[in-house]
Amino acid sequence: MQRVERNPQDFGRVLSSMCTRPHPAARDAAERFLATNPGDPGTYETVASLERRAVDLLGGVVGLPDVAGYVASGGTEANIQAVRIARNRFETDTRTPNVVVPQHAHFSFWKAADVLGVELRTAPLSDYTANLEAVKEQIDEDTVAVVGVAGSTEYGRVDDIPALADLADDVGALCHVDAAWGGFVLPFTSFDWNFASADIDTMTIDPHKLGQAAVPAGGLLARGPELLDELAIDTPYLESTSQVTLTGTRSGAGVASAVAAMEALWPDGYREQYYESQADAEWLTAKLRARGFDVVPPVLPIVAADMPDRLMDTLRDRGWRLSRTGRDEARVVLMPHVDRAMLREFVDDIDEVFAEFDIGR
Amino acid sequence: MQRVERNPQDFGRVLSSMCTRPHPAARDAAERFLATNPGDPGTYETVASLERRAVDLLGGVVGLPDVAGYVASGGTEANIQAVRIARNRFETDTRTPNVVVPQHAHFSFWKAADVLGVELRTAPLSDYTANLEAVKEQIDEDTVAVVGVAGSTEYGRVDDIPALADLADDVGALCHVDAAWGGFVLPFTSFDWNFASADIDTMTIDPHKLGQAAVPAGGLLARGPELLDELAIDTPYLESTSQVTLTGTRSGAGVASAVAAMEALWPDGYREQYYESQADAEWLTAKLRARGFDVVPPVLPIVAADMPDRLMDTLRDRGWRLSRTGRDEARVVLMPHVDRAMLREFVDDIDEVFAEFDIGR
Numbered sequence: 001m002q003r004v005e006r007n008p009q010d011f012g013r014v015l016s017s018m019c020t021r022p023h024p025a026a027r028d029a030a031e032r033f034l035a036t037n038p039g040d041p042g043t044y045e046t047v048a049s050l051e052r053r054a055v056d057l058l059g060g061v062v063g064l065p066d067v068a069g070y071v072a073s074g075g076t077e078a079n080i081q082a083v084r085i086a087r088n089r090f091e092t093d094t095r096t097p098n099v100v101v102p103q104h105a106h107f108s109f110w111k112a113a114d115v116l117g118v119e120l121r122t123a124p125l126s127d128y129t130a131n132l133e134a135v136k137e138q139i140d141e142d143t144v145a146v147v148g149v150a151g152s153t154e155y156g157r158v159d160d161i162p163a164l165a166d167l168a169d170d171v172g173a174l175c176h177v178d179a180a181w182g183g184f185v186l187p188f189t190s191f192d193w194n195f196a197s198a199d200i201d202t203m204t205i206d207p208h209k210l211g212q213a214a215v216p217a218g219g220l221l222a223r224g225p226e227l228l229d230e231l232a233i234d235t236p237y238l239e240s241t242s243q244v245t246l247t248g249t250r251s252g253a254g255v256a257s258a259v260a261a262m263e264a265l266w267p268d269g270y271r272e273q274y275y276e277s278q279a280d281a282e283w284l285t286a287k288l289r290a291r292g293f294d295v296v297p298p299v300l301p302i303v304a305a306d307m308p309d310r311l312m313d314t315l316r317d318r319g320w321r322l323s324r325t326g327r328d329e330a331r332v333v334l335m336p337h338v339d340r341a342m343l344r345e346f347v348d349d350i351d352e353v354f355a356e357f358d359i360g361r
Numbered sequence: 362m363q364r365v366e367r368n369p370q371d372f373g374r375v376l377s378s379m380c381t382r383p384h385p386a387a388r389d390a391a392e393r394f395l396a397t398n399p400g401d402p403g404t405y406e407t408v409a410s411l412e413r414r415a416v417d418l419l420g421g422v423v424g425l426p427d428v429a430g431y432v433a434s435g436g437t438e439a440n441i442q443a444v445r446i447a448r449n450r451f452e453t454d455t456r457t458p459n460v461v462v463p464q465h466a467h468f469s470f471w472k473a474a475d476v477l478g479v480e481l482r483t484a485p486l487s488d489y490t491a492n493l494e495a496v497k498e499q500i501d502e503d504t505v506a507v508v509g510v511a512g513s514t515e516y517g518r519v520d521d522i523p524a525l526a527d528l529a530d531d532v533g534a535l536c537h538v539d540a541a542w543g544g545f546v547l548p549f550t551s552f553d554w555n556f557a558s559a560d561i562d563t564m565t566i567d568p569h570k571l572g573q574a575a576v577p578a579g580g581l582l583a584r585g586p587e588l589l590d591e592l593a594i595d596t597p598y599l600e601s602t603s604q605v606t607l608t609g610t611r612s613g614a615g616v617a618s619a620v621a622a623m624e625a626l627w628p629d630g631y632r633e634q635y636y637e638s639q640a641d642a643e644w645l646t647a648k649l650r651a652r653g654f655d656v657v658p659p660v661l662p663i664v665a666a667d668m669p670d671r672l673m674d675t676l677r678d679r680g681w682r683l684s685r686t687g688r689d690e691a692r693v694v695l696m697p698h699v700d701r702a703m704l705r706e707f708v709d710d711i712d713e714v715f716a717e718f719d720i721g722r
Contacts, residue, residue, distance in 0.1 A: 008407035009396040046369035076609030248437030
């Protein structure tokens with residue numbers, strides 16, 4: 001094994017990731033199920049039944065008790081599979097199906113378009129969320145899905161999901177909601193985002209992000225099993241007979257840790273964490289504004305601030321893991337491992353850098 | 362956590378899986394890297410450098426020291442991605458590209474065809490391997506890839522890879538080798554299967570199968586990085602700028618455990634295990650033949666035997682995990698957790714069932 005100086009699982013200065021330290025119960029479960037494969041449910045029956053439990057628990061989070069779905073490798077797989085469901089329902093071989101996404105959709109939709117051979121149509125935003133008129137203009141008779149984002153990757157913003165679902169319904173398209181990151185905080189907000197509040201068909205929600213499960217544990221959910229049937233491929237030489245997942249062999253660790261995390265944290269643990277993280281986001285916003293930075297108001301626990309390149313580079317040299325938005329802002333994702341003490345240290349470092357280098361703002 | 366009666370990681374009677382108990386070093390490494398994400402290499406630098414090490418080690422196994430590639434979620438992803446590389450190199454929008462596979466190709470190629478919108482053409486076998494004339498008949502100017510199987514899922518058979526690579530080359534198609542299962546035993550055989558012995562372009566080889574790594578650790582390898590460039594998608598809001606993988610967030614546990622397993626076992630540990638498993642396969646074949654079963658000769662450590670349904674059902678009731686081939690034979694995969702003692706117990710159980718129920722053969 002290669003020698004490493006820094007503990008690879010040390011989240012002490014990680015502000016850039018949408019993954020986090022797994023909950024202790026999730027870590028234990030992952031270790032117990034490392035050598036299992038839910039992709040072969042006939043052989044690995046225990047983890048297969050845990051996967052059904054995971055989907056049931058996710059149903060509670062998203063407001064649809066009998067939701068269909070499976071534990072995917074992550075949000076990218078779930079988004080690809082949702083687009084694949086929509087594409088496979090489309091009847092013609094001669095026209096190219098299209099999917100309409102608001103501009104802030106995750107890059108996995110571009111990957112889905114390349115993989116699946118669909119046209120991706122993007123609609124501009126207004127005030128960081130989907131502009132409904134712009135979305136409507138992109139929709140036509142070859143539209144197979146309209147995507148809504150519930151917790152955008154850059155700014156944590158939530159589209160008007162019920163309105164997008166109605167636009168999809170008008171042309172017989174599916175409505176897919178990408179709540180990969182936001183799904184475990186949105187239940188504690190007033191947003192209309194889930195299966196109970198809008199006529200949506202499929203959803204991405206990742207236990208290994210704010211759900212505090214171990215990687216890999218994403219989630220693809222569907223209003224009914226017939227939607228998943230669009231994905232079925234025959235599986236000879238397994239004890240089961242067909243498979244709807246994109247991957248074959250899958251991680252039992254992810255499945256078991258998702259169940260353990262949700263059993264430990266839903267709903268009270270997630271609620272408390274959300275209140276704490278949101279308060280921290282607002283605290284950080286105030287501190288950064290007091291230092292002259294432009295900050296995008298955090299409606300969910302993500303803070304984006306306009307910082308000079310030289311400052312960002314120096315902070316990175318000091319070990320802070322920071323990523324950028326498409327407009328080059330510094331982006332801080334307030335995952336559960338990011339607490340007030342860590343943020344104080346971050347702000348102190350900014351002050352020190354300013355003092356040392358006299359960087360203008 | 363749900364109560365389970367049987368240890369979910371107990372491989373004591375598992376004869377059906379192509380996964381196995383991870384090597385102890387692989388398990389340790391997986392646990393140390395559970396909370397890392399090689400899909401975000403800017404943030405998780407240590408596991409990103411381990412992934413480069415994993416690919417270098419795989420290069421040693423497949424006879425191409427500077428091989429390109431990445432650690433995938435498994436063989437299905439790697440096969441899908443190989444077909445995607447081939448499809449994306451194809452120039453036209455108006456014709457449907459096709460991929461030619463011998464009939465014994467893994468079901469993931471059918472999944473790849475559905476996902477990627479390519480035509481899958483299957484060629485019949487002769488003596489359990491690709492019939493080269495039949496493959497040649499399927500190839501035309503729209504063929505983008507010809508697939509060879511190096512260790513088939515049902516019978517562990519190896520196609521004539523150099524000949525298939527030549528057929529691909531004749532029409533400018535890529536040659537992909539699926540060595541997902543066989544890749545860690547084939548180096549100790551006389552088969553021509555790898556980058557050194559044939560003009561192949563891409564390969565699937567899974568550390569989490571015979572490589573004894575923890576799930577999920579598959580491998581997609583390519584002769585050069587320009588082949589992987591066909592898969593690149595821009596990645597805003599990560600610290601890196603593009604991504605060639607099919608999934609987004611990925612398992613650091615898989616990557617780290619692949620490195621640990623290969624460092625512990627390549628080549629001596631794998632060689633010894635292969636000799637032992639192959640001897641066991643031949644022992645089991647002899648025992649089954651002595652009891653009147655038709656057994657397909659095992660050229661690699663997989664035994665397929667024609668067993669009556671009632672016998673298979675009774676063995677399953679006794680806890681044996683057995684799967685079937687497409688011709689309904691019982692299939693025993695001699696993974697490292699399957700040892701002579703376990704096989705003796707299996708044969709004893711067969712004898713007991715015969716004695717109890719007087720099942721005819």
